[in-house]
Amino acid sequence: MRKYIHITAAVLVLLLNTTSCKKGFLEVIPKGKLVATKYEDYDLLMNGTTFYSSGGIGLWQPAIMMGDDVSAENNLLNGSGLEIANLLFQWKDDIYRPDPNAYAADDPQFLRSTLGNMYTLNKIIKEVEASTGGTAQQKLTVKAQAMAVRAFAHFQLINYFGKPYLASTAGTDPGFPIITEPDINQTDFKRGTVQEMYDFITTDLLAAIPNLPVQASFPTRWSKPAAEGFLGKVYLFMGKNTEALAMFNAAFADIAKMTAPPRLYNYNNEFAAGGSFLPCDPIYGCSTPLNNKTDVTESIVTIFSYAGNYDGNGPGNDFLTITPATKALFDASDLRLNLYTDLQPDQSPNPGGRLRRFVSPYNFISRIGLELPDLYLLRAEARARANDLAGAKADVEALRQNRMPAANASVPGAIAGNQTALVKFIIDERIREFAELGYRWWDMRRLSVDPLFSGQPAAKHIVYDGTAVTAEYTLKPERLTLRIPNLYLNAHPGMANNP
Secondary structure, three states: OOOOOOOOOOEEEOOOOOOOOOOOOOEEEOOOOOOOOEHHHHHHHOOOHHHHOOOOOOOOHHHHHHOOOEEEEHHHHOOOOOHHHHHHHOOOOOOOOOOOOOOOOOOOHHHHHHHHOHHHHHHHHHHHHHOEOOOHHHHHHHHHHHHHHHHHHHHHHHHHHOOOOOOOOOOOOEOOOOOOOOOOOOOOOOOOEHHHHHHHHHHHHHHHHHHOOOOOOOOOOOOHHHHHHHHHHHHHHOOOHHHHHHHHHHHHHHHOOOOOOOOOOOHHHHOOOOOOOOOOEOOOEOOOOOOOOOOOOOEEEOOEEEOOOOOOOOOOOOOEEEOHHHHHOOOOOOHHHHHEEOEOOOOOEOOOOOOEEOOOOOOOEEEOOEEHHHHHHHHHHHHHHOOOHHHHHHHHHHHHOOOOOHHHOOOOHHHHOOHHHHHHHHHHHHHHHHOOOOHHHHHHHHHOOOHHHOOOOOOEEEEEEOOEEEEEEEOOHHHHOOOOOHHHHOOOOOOOOOO
């Protein structure tokens, strides 16, 4: 196992002690005595677990709770530690506010951890080329990998705290502070605009791609196809379909050059006798990549988001089920249904027959880097939007043939020949593939400004008690954007919050 390195004063946290004095977005806790000077030091810094693993970060935990693909079970929704979960599920205006009953309620772990990575990433980017040892190309590769991680982190932040990208308003819509300096004394942070953030993200990725290897040394390290595919995703979120499709095609072309490329699991084989997903634990389910962090078979770049309520991560999601409408999207032959159970965590039957993810609550992870199923569906969508209906059909069927019997995998003819219907079918396929994993929230945001999806009814969240509905919540357009916790704003009085 490769070792890890801590640099002096390099473990970053944000506003942990604002009761004693005002501080900026960056605060340092001295940790260890090693100072990065050699190429190997900077290379080892890129092994930081918070870059790639859940580690308590829960980056997509809010997204999981806010997607309209999920519902809630009343008997599991109340109790200590679920205050924030309730606020997220209800799409409340103020989620992260001081609360004596909730640990770090106004300083969410995902935000603290994500911003805490910025110092190390920026230090690598600024300093690695001047380090001793290593070749010039090795240093450029490490720098490029750090830039890709930095772009990924900023993309998450702007998609939580900025409005969905709309070209006509992105230049004035408030963004989120862009952090580029490894300076612990930096205090003058500005929100900037959504456009500035997206420009920063695309610039980082475009600069990184030429210096990334086609095959990364570890699945947690960024490769050229990973950065190309992720840049395509960013462009798709910007409505730049032509640019997105070019990047998706480049990613697939480079995946074909990898010495150990990712591949799709064929559920027809893995759930059959002797398949790798079997045997299935009666409580925790089958040995799928969602239950096995070491399984990177479908990963282009591996990043986890832990979604349980352990390790100080905040609220868990035991109360979540998929909605009846989500369940109705699945054909009875769809083997992805094997990933769900109609039993509640205490193993009693769900009275309403609703399904939940069949995973261990101690190890509930969402794979949030770039997964091969995501890339197939993203390119399928981009191809459909470009009116390449045959190409879009081929991509979505390439996934479906690995998720259900071939006889049921074809896109219906009436849909395959209609551009709008095919795009919507692909979006539904994204729900089928990623239900209860957080992906739906990001799609809800970007589709909210897509003319193809205009006129849709407002999203709703429903709380069930057995077969009865006990509460219903409607999403306001403003709450597609989270408000920044006041803990952070209090340190920057000139920084306005979201409405």
